[in-house]
Amino acid sequence: MAATLEVRSLRAHFFTKAGVVKAVDDVSFSIGEGQVLGLVGESVSGKSVTGFSILGLVDPPGRVVGGEILFKGRDLTKLSEEEWRRVRGRDIAMIFQDPMMTLNPVLRIDTQMIETVLAHEKVSEKAARARAREALVQVGIPSPDERLRAYPHQFSGGMRQRVAIAIALLHRPALIIADEPTTALDVTIQGQILYEVQKLCREMGTSLIWITHDLAVVAGLADEICVMYAGRIVEKGPVDQVLDAPLHPYTKGLIGSVPSRNVRGQKLAQIPGMTPSLLSLPPGCAFRARCPRADAACLAEPALTRPRPGREIRCFHPHLVDEVV
Ligand code: SF4
Ligand code: MG
Numbered sequence: 001m002a003a004t005l006e007v008r009s010l011r012a013h014f015f016t017k018a019g020v021v022k023a024v025d026d027v028s029f030s031i032g033e034g035q036v037l038g039l040v041g042e043s044v045s046g047k048s049v050t051g052f053s054i055l056g057l058v059d060p061p062g063r064v065v066g067g068e069i070l071f072k073g074r075d076l077t078k079l080s081e082e083e084w085r086r087v088r089g090r091d092i093a094m095i096f097q098d099p100m101m102t103l104n105p106v107l108r109i110d111t112q113m114i115e116t117v118l119a120h121e122k123v124s125e126k127a128a129r130a131r132a133r134e135a136l137v138q139v140g141i142p143s144p145d146e147r148l149r150a151y152p153h154q155f156s157g158g159m160r161q162r163v164a165i166a167i168a169l170l171h172r173p174a175l176i177i178a179d180e181p182t183t184a185l186d187v188t189i190q191g192q193i194l195y196e197v198q199k200l201c202r203e204m205g206t207s208l209i210w211i212t213h214d215l216a217v218v219a220g221l222a223d224e225i226c227v228m229y230a231g232r233i234v235e236k237g238p239v240d241q242v243l244d245a246p247l248h249p250y251t252k253g254l255i256g257s258v259p260s261r262n263v264r265g266q267k268l269a270q271i272p273g274m275t276p277s278l279l280s281l282p283p284g285c286a287f288r289a290r291c292p293r294a295d296a297a298c299l300a301e302p303a304l305t306r307p308r309p310g311r312e313i314r315c316f317h318p319h320l321v322d323e324v325v
Pocket of ligand 2: 047048180
């Protein structure tokens with residue numbers, strides 16, 4: 001099956017006064033039709049910049065400096081702003097952590113949604129309104145006729161995010177990039193929204209990239225996961241395999257820091273230290289200062305290897321045999 005999206009050796013750098021920040025460095029992955037990919041990492045791991053790169057939304061002083069982003073075979077890094085306007089929202093949509101990145105505070109919801117429909121389709125205003133109403137129903141907003149006449153501030157945080165999701169779904173895009181859209185919401189609402197977005201994407205055959213720092217979120221959602229650290233993918237594979245038997249010490253550390261019902265009462269293992277500054281990355285493996293398995297070999301930079309079918313990692317000393325901890 002042809003991939004909906006294939007990212008090849010993507011590099012996005014920020015040219016700041018203090019130096020060049022390699023926010024995304026040699027990142028490759030692909031996602032098939034209707035698949036869900038979890039992009040996981042701590043802050044400044046490069047996961048959001050990867051998402052923004054795919055949508056051509058990296059602003060100066062940042063820019064994509066290398067690689068290809070093939071969407072249905074077409075390289076998005078080569079699009080003009082004019083071509084971008086046709087692709088964005090219609091073929092690829094983004095859901096942001098803050099729904100107000102999507103919503104205009106001074107416009108009623110119906111005005112915004114109708115405008116969004118008409119931006120890409122020649123339909124009557126009546127038909128556009130019907131589509132807007134249907135989209136609100138799809139994301140579980142009660143009394144849609146009344147809600148269509150409301151302004152964003154009249155919604156709760158969770159409802160506002162649902163409206164932003166409804167807008168992202170309006171054109172049944174082939175790909176949605178969701179950047180921590182449920183992080184600011186309480187756990188129950190987060191769970192509901194996750195379930196609904198997953199269901200709608202499955203129904204529409206939409207591929208979904210879900211960016212998060214929370215492994216528990218991708219566990220129930222993604223088919224594949226990419227774990228990012230300091231601008232690079234350090235581990236990639238089918239979600240169950242990666243979570244059940246992580247190969248990379250960083251992934252193992254992340255999993256150990258997630259609360260589990262099985263280890264109730266036990267102290268959670270935190271990964272020691274901090275993520276290194278991307279301005280002054282030490283030579284060799286970027287995880288070296290925090291890694292319990294680091295040795296002299298890690299002063300060189302680990303290349304991406306495929307130790308098992310479908311699995312990729314960047315590490316000299318992966319957890320290849322199941323070890324009792
Ligand atoms: Fe740890 Fe070395 Fe692997 Fe880096 S390459 S994660 S320092 S063992
Ligand atoms: Mg982010």
